[in-house]
Amino acid sequence: MEFADADFDGAAEDQEFFYDALTRGIRVRVRPIYLDDQSEPSEDHYVWAYEVEIENEGSETVQLTDRYWRITDAFGRVQEVRGDGVVGEQPVIEPGECFEYSSGAPLPTPSGIMSGTYGMVAGNGDRFDVTIPAFSLDSPHDYRSVN
Numbered sequence: 001m002e003f004a005d006a007d008f009d010g011a012a013e014d015q016e017f018f019y020d021a022l023t024r025g026i027r028v029r030v031r032p033i034y035l036d037d038q039s040e041p042s043e044d045h046y047v048w049a050y051e052v053e054i055e056n057e058g059s060e061t062v063q064l065t066d067r068y069w070r071i072t073d074a075f076g077r078v079q080e081v082r083g084d085g086v087v088g089e090q091p092v093i094e095p096g097e098c099f100e101y102s103s104g105a106p107l108p109t110p111s112g113i114m115s116g117t118y119g120m121v122a123g124n125g126d127r128f129d130v131t132i133p134a135f136s137l138d139s140p141h142d143y144r145s146v147n
Contacts, residue, residue: 018053021133025058026093026120028132034139041110041141048137049104052086054118054130056093063092064099066119069132074109074142086118110142 038047115134
């Protein structure tokens with residue numbers, strides 16, 4: 001599920017940590033943000049927004065054509081999401097340019113992990129996948145214990 005206009009009110013804005021991956025000159029950075037005001041822990045409904053920055057550090061123009069997400073909740077249940085582009089766009093990213101968007105994901109557990117790939121097409125028609133770094137969805141409602 002994607003939220004084209006994620007509402008960041010009530011988000012943990014102080015979280016500055018970005019997850020980062022570089023594939024064939026394309027750098028993907030992700031910052032997940034727990035949305036307390038959209039979550040209902042008593043109903044097993046937890047919501048995160050995530051900000052994505054896709055930077056073309058390479059020398060070839062690319063177009064993002066599709067996405068694949070693997071979302072794993074705290075019980076190990078996996079949901080896979082595939083689709084065209086991101087937030088209704090299939091952006092062309094020139095060398096030195098950056099494309100940014102925000103989206104979101106709900107889970108029935110207070111934590112989880114997301115990872116995936118973006119399908120890209122280079123200017124010469126070459127198709128390749130760019131890694132979306134695995135990132136942790138953590139909420140203050142996830143109580144962990146050793147033993």
